[in-house]
Each structure stands twice: as structure tokens, then as C-alpha cells.
Amino acid sequence: MTRQLLCGLLLLLASSALAQVDQASFVSASSLNLTTTNYYFAKPNELTIVVSVVGNVNKPGRYEISKSIDLINLIALAGGASADGTLGDVTVTRLVEEGGTIRRKELNFDLTALTKVTSADLIVLPGDIISVGHSIWATVRDVFIVAGSAAIIATGVSQVILVTRK
Numbered sequence: 001m002t003r004q005l006l007c008g009l010l011l012l013l014a015s016s017a018l019a020q021v022d023q024a025s026f027v028s029a030s031s032l033n034l035t036t037t038n039y040y041f042a043k044p045n046e047l048t049i050v051v052s053v054v055g056n057v058n059k060p061g062r063y064e065i066s067k068s069i070d071l072i073n074l075i076a077l078a079g080g081a082s083a084d085g086t087l088g089d090v091t092v093t094r095l096v097e098e099g100g101t102i103r104r105k106e107l108n109f110d111l112t113a114l115t116k117v118t119s120a121d122l123i124v125l126p127g128d129i130i131s132v133g134h135s136i137w138a139t140v141r142d143v144f145i146v147a148g149s150a151a152i153i154a155t156g157v158s159q160v161i162l163v164t165r166k
Helices: 002-030 071-077 136-165
Strands: 038-041 048-055 061-066 085-098 101-109 129-134
Touching: 048 071, 061 071, 071 085, 071 129, 129 136
Parallel strands: 038 061, 048 129
Antiparallel strands: 048 061, 085 101, 085 129
């Protein structure tokens, strides 16, 4: 019986280790990829603004760009949406002043349907934070990773319980 208990504990430890590996990949897949990388895109002596691009893009970071660069071109400069990203879920977060108070405003865009976006929507302002969201398929994949990890742990626990009852 001691041998069976030891085997059950080893199985539980192994399944926990596998679950931790899966959780690590889930966290990295769903993180915002925040970075301190700086990029500069402007002609010499041209007026620039500073914005941040985060989320599921290939080159997230702080961008100092020409005032003439719009949202679509900024995302293109950031390498476009990553494999997990989607241009159907782009959020621009900016601070706006209304009635003497400053508040945060979030603008959501589906850049896959450009007929629904006006040219005024594409203007990027100083301090904007542009976030490219997760694709639905990346979310489904992440859910399956977590469910698989939970199943591995549940199997290990059930094996330990079965061994200890004998």
C-alpha cells in the first residue's frame, strides 16, 4: 500500500508540474505585453506626439510619432496584430476634460470594418493608449489549456484518493 501511495503522490506532483507549465503559457498568451521599448517615427524637426501601443501587437511599446500618423498606420508601425490579436477589438484610451474635470474615455473600434469608422475616429492624440485585443480563437485556446490543466490535476487527486482508500 505504501508503494501505491508513493506512486499516487508522484503522479500528483507530475500533474502539478505539467499544470504549472500550462498556466505559464496561458499567462504569457493573455498578458498585455507591456513593454518599455521606445520607437521614434517622424522626420527631423517635425512636431511629434507620444502614445503607447499595448496588447496583442508584434512590437508593443512607447511610440513618438509624427502628428500626421493615424491609428491604422500606428498599428502597422507596431507590427500589426500578433497571432493572438485581432483588429476587430481595438481600444483607444485617452484622458479628456469635460466641465473642468479630467476623466478617462475609452473608444472601441472594429478596424476590420473600416466603413463603420470615420476619419475623425482614426486621429491619434498625445498620451493615447492603443490596445489591440485577443482574438476569439486565442481565448478559446487559453480556456482549453486551463481546462486541460484542471483535468490533469483532478486525475492525480483521484488517483491519490483511490490509492489511499485501498
